[in-house]
Amino acid sequence: MIQWILPAGFILAGLLAGVIGEKLIFKKLKLFVAKQQIPGSEIIFHSLHRMTFIWFVVAGFFWAILSSPLKPDIAQVLQKVLTIILLYSVTLVLARLTAGFVNLFIHRAEGISASLISNLAKTGVLILGTLILLQTLGIQITPIITTLGIGGLAVGLALQDTLANLFSGFYLIVSQQVRTGDYVKLDGGHEGYVLDISWRNTSIKEISNNVIIVPNSKLGSSIFTNYHLPAKEITLTINVGVSYDSDLELVERVTVEVAKEVMQEIASELIANEPYMRFHTFSDFSIDFTLYMRVNEYFDQRMGKHLLIKKLHKRYQQEEIQIPYPVSEVFVQKNNQKNSAMKLN
Secondary structure: HHHHHHHHHHHHHHHHHHHHHHHHHHHHHHHHHHEEEOOOHHHHHHOOOHHHHHHHHHHHHHHHHHOOOOHHHHHHHHHHHHHHHHHHHHHHHHHHHHHHHHHHHHOOOOOOOOOOHHHHHHHHHHHHHHHHHHHOOOOOOHHHHHHHHHHHHHHHOOHHHHHHHHHHHHHHHHHOOOOOOOOEEOOOEEEEEEEEEOEEEEEEEEEOOOOOEEEEEHEEEEEEEEOOOOOOEEEEEEEEEEOOOOOHHHHHHHHHHHHHHHHHOOOOOHOOOOOOOEEEEEEEOOOEEEEEEOOOOOOOOHHHHHHHHHHHHHHHHHHOOOOOOOOOOOOOOOOOOOOOOOOOO
16 A cells, blocks of 8 residues: 555646646736737637646656556556547647637738638647557558548548538638628628638628628629728719709819818828719709719718718708709690580471
8 A cells, every 4th residue: 555655646746736837827927928918928828728737637647657566568558548648638739829820820911711721720730630649659540541531532422512611711712702801792682791701601790780601602603792802992972963053163163072071081091082073964954973982991881971961962052052853844734625515406
């Protein structure tokens, strides 16, 4: 019984060191690094979460096995189990680090979807780590890879839709036809901002705050409009008609001045692109023109039109510029019919 005291002591020491390392040292170090605002520190600490405790415990059990009176074959099996736990935990840390730094890079690169690439990077590290783990344990991985290759054909046939969505998602990301944050309108009439492109579907958030889930293969083969390509800035157009009695030079000057006022409020950084207007039609009741004005993005058109209509209406009243409304004149012709008397013979 005395010979088990030292192994038990190693196990308890590993547990105690794990608790102290996780609860005290790890937390204080995390707070210190957070105050220093070191880039990527959150990713590192998130990846190491709970791992220091596991590593200390594994170290305690390892020294306990070395100092225990166990039979060599049993000790060897237990050491392999600990090796598996240690290597898998290291693989998990590397996978977390890879996914975290991929996310960090993606967030800095505007418009690239995060979840699909980061999840695939994490999966790739886990698979590679598992193969290294098997090779370390003396298991031949060549037959496993061959078997997976043959089995992959059958799995590929069974998961055609899933693989089609996966590759369509890759195509959308690589071609940059759709990027996170873009405002798109689908051929079915749905429109909104792209939230994410995952391995199976694309999430689009409507203005009403609903989320549309579109399979990647459907999005890749459909006709849609991306209002953020080739640039976010777009031209707002609004059609207006003025009376035939209007001074067209005055109308043009006043309209452009009002448009500049609106741009100062909603798109001051684009003021170098001055608004302009063009007369184009002699209609039945008015002389029609179109006003062109730059705004930051598609959704800003709503506020731009709102302000333009309010300010133009007020300014036109001040300048006595009339916006005519349809008037119809109806002429009624009365036919006086004379009644002829019929005489009966």
